[in-house]
Amino acid sequence: MLMNAYKSYRNLPPLAGLCSMTDAMKPGLSVEQCVGRLKRYHYAFKRLHQIFTARLTAEPVYELKMGFSLHAHLCAEHATALRRRVGEKRAPPLGLEAVPDAGLEIFFDEILAAPTTGELVLGLYEKAVPALKAAMERHLTDTNLLADHPSARLCRFALLELEEMSKFGAQTMAGLVDGPCRERATKWLQLLDNCLTAAGKLEGVDEPIGTAPPQRLHSAKTYQYDKVPKRDERFPDPYNMGVNAEVFLYDEQFPPEPKTLMMFYKRLREIDVPEMMASIIVETPGKPWEYYRDMTRQLWDEARHAMMGEVGFANLGIDWAKKVMINYTWSLALNTQLKPIERHAVLYFIEQGLMPKTGKRFEWEVGLASHNPLSALFQDYDWADEVLHARVGRDWYLKDFKNAQEAVRYGDQCWSRVLMNWESWRQQGLTQHRNWWPEVYQDACQHWGAKPDPKVLGYSTTYQTVRADLKNLVGSA
Ligand SMILES: [Fe+2]
Ligand SMILES: [Fe+2]
16 A cells, blocks of 8 residues: 555654554544534533532541642643633634533532532542543544644643542542442442433443433532531641731741741641632632633642641641641631622732732741741742732732722721631630640650740730731731
8 A cells, every 4th residue: 555655754753753644544533523522521621620629618538628629720721721722623602611411411410419528539530530531532542643633632631630630539439438338329320320321421422322311319409519618537626716827927036947837837727728719719600711710720729838738747747637726717707708709809808918028928038047948948839829829819809890909908898897706716615725836836846856945835826806906817828
């Protein structure tokens, strides 16, 4: 055959190294077929993004909150890339908000409404992620790699991260899903399979496409987002506001070393920012897609900040779960007392307050002045992330106001309205606001081989405050 006789110049890679001549000659997918599939991957990423976001607030297990934050971000990024690619393929109107298949819709609705953590991770990591992965792998074998290179490239990049999500899921299921849970979920997992079968698989290619999808089970009732944050047993005192990190941090009489501990505490406490931002994202429908993409990037950054705090404590051999009382008072108060736009206003108000010299730059300088290079590194990136978050705030919050001052004033107002009942929590027995600081500081001193400084050891300023002072109370961001 002529094809076999074809040779590149001096045996250089033909076709820019994309694929073999034979591969480039196969019929592949038409533009229409290709767009049809891309829209399904896009739908899957969008729904996964929604599920990871909606379920992280009330998910108690810390590692899952962090994993969901990352996976929400990854899915938002791939959905963004797919939207752009669909837009390149002469298919306007793009129809990206349409549901491509009734079976797929039930499939994702069911996972969103999974009644327990065990069933949720089974639905996500044993059904949804593998189905999407298989679909994109198939795209690479079905399409013409020369003609459809931009889509193939998207698929390859997405597959890298779907593989990472799979690994996270496998280890999670091994740790969380026991026999009885799997037993309970058997019928439901079959239902999920039936949804995919009715849809002709996620990619919508196999028979029998368009057969009636199965009856809904968990999603028979409309899903209700749970905005009340929950934590696992490593957060035994979630109302504790007994150690005021900011007062210590900005007090010049204290040295940088113990201040790094306060900064690790502040970072780890940022678990409440993804819990709160998820509520804004879920309860603010109808925005341009880029809003959700940007907000989810920030949500993930805040989860990273929390994990930086976790690493900081682990690095010093401090058992934070037993020694550091990480509260959730901020996300609890904002999620239950404010409307979504008011929560965004508070976030913006706090974050723009972090930009002046006393904020993120100061924290970085404290890290540099200490003997803890990890603290300096983490604060360096925390500061850089904060600059991005200020931009997200300008793009998606500020724009709706006449000017910046008004936007800040509104945030100030909303923040002042938030009730943090320091005293009444104590009276109700929710917390004693125990001062956990001396013990943590002593543990760190032991690690440093240093003698505790009595002044530092005696620090006992709490967050008890009167209503009028509340806006001085620094929140998470
Ligand atoms: Fe942060
Ligand atoms: Fe931030």
